[in-house]
Amino acid sequence: MAGRADPARSARIDADDQRAFAELGVSVAVDEDEDTETDDVAVWSINWRTVEAFLACATCWREVATMTRTIRTGLIYADVDAMMRRRGFDDVDFSDLQVMESAALGAFAEVAD
Structure with a gap:
């Protein structure tokens, strides 16, 4: 599970997270929407x-x-x-x-x- 650049935003569930939850017997859906959050910053x-x-x-x-x-x-x-x-x-x-x-x-x- 990766960290987040913005702690105010909820974490996204990816396939690795889904597998980890499945091992615990919990069913979760993978977030499919496009994540626009990035750590890239434009510098002049x-x-x-x-x-x-x-x-x-x-x-x-x-x-x-x-x-x-x-x-x-x-x-x-x-x-x-x-x-x-x-x-x-x-x-x-x-x-x-x-x-x-x-x-x-x-x-x-x-x-x-």
Whole structure:
């Protein structure tokens, strides 16, 4: 069973799910309607290097652990600076990364709620 990009949408039942349910003695129908949900995102070529740099920052997040979850509070800018220099992202504007950081923090908050 695959995950979902949007937790607010119900999961689709595919043939693998149907077989798994059948093994439990449960009969379910396979969803036949066209699924338009995709993980693909269009990126303008002018922004591609910024996206690459942002994805390279995957290990640069400051995280705070609570009793129930881990919360990302933002990028650690010293780590981001080192990553950008070492990985050759000198052509990427830092303020563009901050725009992506802000959008990501908003998305993380939505998923957490």
